[in-house]
Amino acid sequence: MKMCAHIFRKDLSKLKWLIGVWTLLALFYFLNNTSYFLDNYKMQIQLTDINSFIASLQYLMIIVIVPMLIHVDALVGNSAFWLTRPISRKELLVSKISFILVFLILIPLLSEVAVFINNGVAVKFILLAIPQIVYEKLYFIVPVFILATLTRKFSKFALVGIIIMVSLFLFGLVESFFSYLWDIHITEYLSNKTLIKTDPYNVSLEWSISFAKMVFNGVIGIWIILNQFLARNSKKTVKLIVLGVIFVVLINKFWCWDILNIGSLKPKLLNISGSIEIEPQIESVSVSEGQDYNFYKKKQELKYKNVYLIQDIKGLPQAQVAVLDKFKNASMKYAVGKDLTWHEDIVGYGFGSIYEHDSIDAIKAILKDTKIVNPYNKSNSSDILFKIREEDYEKFKDKKGEYSAEGKFNVSEYRITSIIPLVEDTKVWVGPEQVVIYDIVENSLGVKIVLGEKKVNLKLNADLQKDINQFQFYSYNGSSQAFYVLRNKVTGEAYFPDNIDDSQISSPQYNQNILRSRVKQFFYKHKSDQFFALPEINKEWLKDAELVRIDEYKVGYFIKKVRYEQIAFNEKKDYTEKDGFRIYSYDTGEKHWECPDAEANMGTTCVDYCNKQTFCKEYYKSGSLKLEGFYNEGTDNSTVKEYYENGILMYEYTYVDGELDGVVKKYDRNGKLLPERIYKKGKLVE
């Protein structure tokens, strides 16, 4: 042990400047993440970028420090000083590993833990985070360590590193060449996808394979390091690497049992498919062109028609939503003519995202005694059901068919996780996640709330999700979405934010640190382009307001056979045309919109889209005029008038260069003019 310490001291003397910078970086990370700075969200946005920069520098320094540490007592070649000195190989190994543990792992770990403590993270989460921090550090350090033991000088280390990267690039090129000429995908061949027919519902197999790979890579890595340190037999090392590659390929091919039953950690199968009804909304089938963009895979540059479909899933508890994950055994049959046979084009697509109206309905269901006052703008988004080649589209577009498949549907549930007082600088913990209210800004349209989410980014649950993305900020319990509803606890009135999808103003950029943070801003509007008669969000209203945080939880999944009859490929128009106008109707058949045909769109005010010379009209179901807008001739400016259902003018306002500008007149139901408001470039002046 004496000799280990002696070598350790020598290495520290050699690397003292680099270790100094390394320690400073860790210190800087700590200072960068103290709550003193984080109370200022604008500063925090900057600091998030700085954190990313620090992380990049740390990676860069690992690439420099580890090879220098190993090369100072090189394991390759016959000329290293230590080889002829009374230093045992074990002592050398222990010394080097100790150095890495103390400086490259312990120092950043301490800084991270200090940040946790400084941010008030509970001890339980700190303890849970420590193995993950160590694992993430080792995940990068070990391969660098291995490469360093196999090279004698930094120049060689860098050269080998570059060769590996270039080789991977060339491998990609070779693969694309094969796939272009013969449709052979080497990566897929080497991976489990083609060699093992994985059951898409039995994911334990995939976990088993990835676990086996991880363990095997780890064993090979440790074996190489030990061999280099303890035996220095380069021939054996080369054999080991070759054997390692062969074994990894073989394991990919043949490993097919879940030795540690890791699959049991996956979301559970819910036995509810019997009570679920899935209704496709056939009338919304539409067709659009699609293309795969891959510069070298010319075969895939064929034009496709993407077929969209909206489905409605019924039978779940009110607070739950289901989302299709994937289809299996899909087929398309036609009453006349042949079936579509290219199933790979049918199978691989499905509805991937939660429809907003489903989420909103679920959230409404759990907010009892709360009245959501703003009619949330439901978007009828849809996903690709399947795509077909253009020539086949031409062949089948006028025919109707039956689509059937076995679908796997993931079920999520919405739950209220926290009630947050609406006071600046409030900090609330939601599991390992802290919510901070940075700023509350009132304006004439409503209120803007800026809040921060800081998270001990444990992957214990998030890891179980497929396609884990390190850039992602997982909310508590692996939930991917958090909603904040602004509620007045006295009146029970509540607002959805106007911008759920666009709330993030600082992204949790990937870094190797576990505590991640992001800043969001939500707009709660009592006035907007479309909605005017809502309870005013003013100081008085906000005095009794609170934020209700709602999280989405993964509950499990169910499998259900679906069958969509009478699917036609031909694009269905949801409007009729008359004299150059498009007429959109309510579901019940009454006229809704009347707009010029160019760029007309449902769900928006036509002031944005209408032709300059004419105007759009919106009607109540009763047939009376609701809104009319037209451009002032020869300019970009437009005037909009809104009416009560009884025909009395409700609003009159003007847009200049796309922004509310000038006097806004509001009349009561009796036609009496209420106090006017004046806007200048979208902002209320008086």
Next chain:
Amino acid sequence: MNYAIEIQNLTKRFGRLVAVDGLYLQVPQGSIFAFLGPNGAGKTTTINMMMDITSPTKGIISVFGVDSKRLSPKEVSQIGYVSENQELLEWMTVEQLINYCKPMYSTWDDKFCKDLLAQFDIPYKQKIKTFSRGMKMKTALVSSLSFRPKLLILDEPFSGLDPVVREEFIDGLLEITQNQEWTIFISSHDIHEVERLADWVGIIHLGKKRLVEETESLQNRFRTIEIILKEAISEKINYPEEWLSVQCKDRIINFVDSQYSDKQTREKIKKIFPDHSDVSAAGMTLREIFVILAKQYRMVKK
């Protein structure tokens, strides 16, 4: 006799190349053993196996009775090693290097170290990377002598040194080792460098041992002989095997007798050339012996 190093049937292959081929060697304790051979003979490979830097393909090397593959730090701490190929920790100053080496050896002698530094005139506070090649070799020698090793292995220590530094180095080595009970194993491709030092000589050529002998005995049995005949000879003569590099020019015959003994050599000459008028014998330097043997080995190979 006790041996510091014993090599038995040592073989090292690099792919098809046989660098050392069935080598047997014994180095007596307390001797200064010159391990000679031309470039590529297998000297450094043998030393590397001796120090467990590389492993033998076959055979055993014992150092102080321990298999070199099982040399522990305890045994290595009795071996000093200096090589032209060895890397020093050049980012250190001499002081740092000394301080790094010192705790590794229980026998480290501070006073001796200081004397050596003074003798070689090595600046204590200077970084090694700023040194010339000669200074680096001297620094390596100091770090390998200061613990008074029982065995000092020098692998081509003079290579690349200018003549002045080389002389200084050899003088220093002679002075230091004069009163020590050390075994020194010194390899070189030029015998002239070690002539003043060696009391034993081993010659290796193409991986095979050609000769191992005490220097004195070697020099005693090699002589250049010149015979003056009365008349030039015309017929072909079969010379004894021990007569090397025989050259005839008119009435004069020159050769090297590798088994010289005044009486026996003269008898052989009288038998082959009964009609000679004069015979003279001159002693040879180790260098001359080495050159003649090297030529002989090359001829044998051809």
